Amino acid sequence: MRRNRINRCKPLLGTYVDVSIEADLDDEQLLDISIDAFEAISRVHDKLGxxxxxxxxxxxxxxxxxxxxxxxxxxxxxxxxxxxxxxxxxxxxxxxxxxxxxxxxxxxxxxxxxxxxxxxxxxxxxxxxxxxxxxxxSAPVLIDLGGIAKGYAVDQAIERIAANKMHVDIKLNVNAGGDLYLSNWQEESVGVRYPDEPNKHYEMPMLAPALATSACYFSEQDSVMIHPGSGEALVRGYSVSVFAEQCMLADALTKLAFLNPRDSRVIRQFKGRAFLLDSQNGLLEL
Amino acid sequence: MDRRSFTKMVSLLAAGAYLPAVQVHAKTYLTIDQARKLLWGNEPMEQVPVTLSKDQVKAIKKASKVRVRNDKLQVWKTESGGWFIVDQVIGKHENIDLAFAYDKEGKVMGFEILTYRETYGYEVANPKWKAQFNGRDHSEHLKLDKQIKNISGATLSCRHITDGINRLSHTWEQVLRHL
Structure with a gap:
């Protein structure tokens, strides 16, 4: 069996989720694996939306x-x-x-x-x-997991495939609107979008299996980056990207990095590596 | 703080080099045949040539509140009376080819994205946005999507797909159910 590859994309989690699977398997087997991956993502979408x-x-x-x-x-x-x-x-x-x-x-x-x-x-x-x-x-609240569940959904897709893959060598890429997991990350690079110019990228090596990026990209809407202290919807010209072992962690840590890029202690504590990108200064590690 | 700068300056194209409406980030997913197998298995189907009349276009637009851009349909009728439809949805920043399965009651059973293209150009119209690039020069780090496989940092809404489903559901109601 020769190396074969399938790419699928579905609108889920409020974005486009892109799953790419490469293995020595035929089309039908690859499609079955992709069905598993999307099932896991849909489950998270249905529960945590x-x-x-x-x-x-x-x-x-x-x-x-x-x-x-x-x-x-x-x-x-x-x-x-x-x-x-x-x-x-x-x-x-x-x-x-x-x-x-x-x-x-x-x-x-x-x-x-x-x-x-x-x-x-x-x-x-x-x-x-x-x-x-x-x-x-202890008081009424409203919870939204928009800053963390997308990453978790990607992790679940990966876990589901890993559990079923038996002894086949599978190369797996999942991208949920910028929450990215690459199984063979050591050999991959990634393009991080410029926040003010989303068709341009800063290319850099992957530094961990998971990467998430947050920014105010499509500015016709209000920013969804709310500072919990002031309640202010923050509009910033930079994006933040965090590499981590898991997508859920990368996803959540981008929110901290975005809200306070001056303090990366918590990001380090959770073993993330955070980068800030803007047109003025280029890429900076926090 | 331990700041390590990967690259101090990332410079951008000189302002004069901009072209309006650059199209980037195109990605191909399933072939029509792969999508057909996923949505309909091995169920036999036959392509039916359909061109919408002006009145039909008007009626679909009125019922779905979505513009009908193409009057020629790419549709196959399945043995069980369902439909396999290949169509395109066009949003402000994206342009997507899709394959849809509708059952014989006109209910959407599933769909698959075949190709996805993001388009930009809106930023170019904004003078303030443009001004910030004045006087900077080109950098090797600045690459267009075409060369880059993995991209981090995008959140486009998917509502145009919902619009597309709505439009096709009314296309079934107005046209396909009578065929």
Whole structure:
């Protein structure tokens, strides 16, 4: 069997998800692997999406908004993502915070799904408690995982393929709107988009299997980069890129790097490498 | 802070070198045949030549609120009365070829992206944006998408695909169901 390759792309997670698989397998086998990958991504999309009232996340948000103090049982997917989210919130003293959704709803970047939801005076990450029984809330919050779940979905696709691949050597690239995982990253380079000129790239070597980039690219909309302290929607001319072992981590760490590029301690603590790119200064490691 | 600078200055093309509406980042995914297999398996199908009349174009546009750019349809009718449709959606920054499967009730069963092209050019119209590149020279780090396989940093919305599905659903309603 000769080396064969398949590329597929689907709109999921609010972006285009691109899966490329290369192995000594025939078309049909490669397509089957891609179906597995997209299934894993769709599962995360369905569970952790803010936009669908039927998602598990929406159920959790309604629970929190109802003022119930009991914990709500949650899936392994939501547990994994919330665990990292809260760790990052604690490490960054709240600079990473998945509870800034009310602000995003107010500015129209997220839909107003829960019509009786409280949008002002809601709690923050410190009011979210991950326990053995699930998530409990000491104040009503609205959670949006837009800054972390896309990366997690990519990790899940990779994990799913790794679990099924048996002894076949598979080269795998997954790109969810800039959240990138490359199995053979040592031999790959990547083009990081210039934030003010998205058709141009800074080419650099991959430094880890996962890379995520955040910026305000398509500026006709309000920035979704909300500073949890001030509530301000930050518009910046730079992009930040973070290399890490996992996409979820890379994805989340870009938010910290974007909001405060002057302090890379938390990024280093989580073994990420962060770069800032802009037209004025080029590429800088943080 | 430990700052390591990869490259101090990344310079850009001189302002005069810009061309409007540069097209970049084209990527090919499935062939029509691969998409057909994924969506319809081995179900036999036959291509049906369809050209929309002016009235049909108007009716589809009115019902779907989406512009109909092409009156010639690339459609195959399957043995079970469903449809395999190859079509294109065009957004502000993207241009996508897709293959769709519609069942015999006109419900979309699935779709696959065949090619994806991003287009830009809107920035060029903005004088402030242009001014910042004045006087800089070319750099080898500056590359167009064509040469680059892996790209990090893009978030385009997918709503044009939703528009496309809407338009084709009304195309089925107006035209294909009667064939």
């Amino acid at each position: 803010f936009h669908s009232p039927e998602s598990e996340l929406s159920e959790v948000n309604r629970w929190s908004q109802s003022g119930t103090k009991e914990p709500i049982p949650i899936s392994e997917d939501l547990r994994t993502v919330m665990e990292l989210a809260l760790q990052l919130s604690a490490a960054s003293e709240g600079l990473f915070d998945v509870t800034i959704a009310p602000r995003l709803v107010q500015q129209g970047s997220l839909p107003h799904l829960h019509h009786d939801a409280i949008l002002s005076g809601t709690g923050n990450w410190q009011d979210v408690h991950l326990t053995e029984d699930g998530l409990a809330f």
